[in-house]
Amino acid sequence: MSPHVVLRVGAKVLIPVILLFALYIQFHGEYSPGGGFQAGIIFAAALVLYTLIFGLDAVQRAVPPVAVHLLSACGALLYIGIGVWAMFAGGNFLEYKVLASDPHLGETMGIILIELGVGITVGAVVISLFYSFAGRTREQEN
């Protein structure tokens, strides 16, 4: 029996809820307070909690650092890509209302997509910062 049974069981119950809450904050940002910045931080917080309980190796098996680094760039690229897409659709950079036939639909779509880009970048950057610092502690222990 491993130690910290209460912590492990409690974290296993909490982490899915935190991840789900991050997604809620992400995709409900049009109707309630929230958005990509907050969602990314909450998503990263779930992984930090997982690391604190189960260790850095376990979390890096689940979410490899290379994937995190790629995602942090992909989020920003998604944001820029939406802006360029609006230019190709006949509008200005980041002018979402040309993205769909209905201006409101286009605006909503553009906002959801760029918020997704923001969330991906913020979450991935925070996770990779955490990996950097946590990895250094391990180096010093060796």
Added chain:
Amino acid sequence: MLMGIFSLLAASLYVLLDAVDVAADRSRRGRRGVDHPDARGAGADDQRGEGARRQHNLLALVVVLITGGALIYGTMDMPNFADPEAPAHQHVAPRYVQDSVDEIGIPNMVTSVLASYRGLDTLGEVLVIFSAGVAVLLLLGAGTYRRRPRPPRKRLQ
């Protein structure tokens, strides 16, 4: 007490910079008091440096006071907190409040302003966060590979 706070901050900085030996030196000096002559035997260069810095303290204080006074004087022109007549609430804010739901089609006007009206600004924020992350990765490493342990540093004294 101020010196204690300073030496604690300096020690934390040195620990962050991986110079634990310097940090220990700093905190030891802080405990004994920087002014005490016994505590300042860490090296002639260091000692001279602190002595030189001490002479400039008065000038630095004057500069800080003048700068702070100018900043505080600058705040006199600012509108009162939550003043509805403030320029910030006269320019584009009424349009956001009244028309954003019709123009954008989503009820949360904060999100409308952040993502649509000020989309380029938010793009800049995202790029700032991204480049900060890249900078930290460059400085600290990705934390994925283990370097061989460094040889022990030479102590200062």
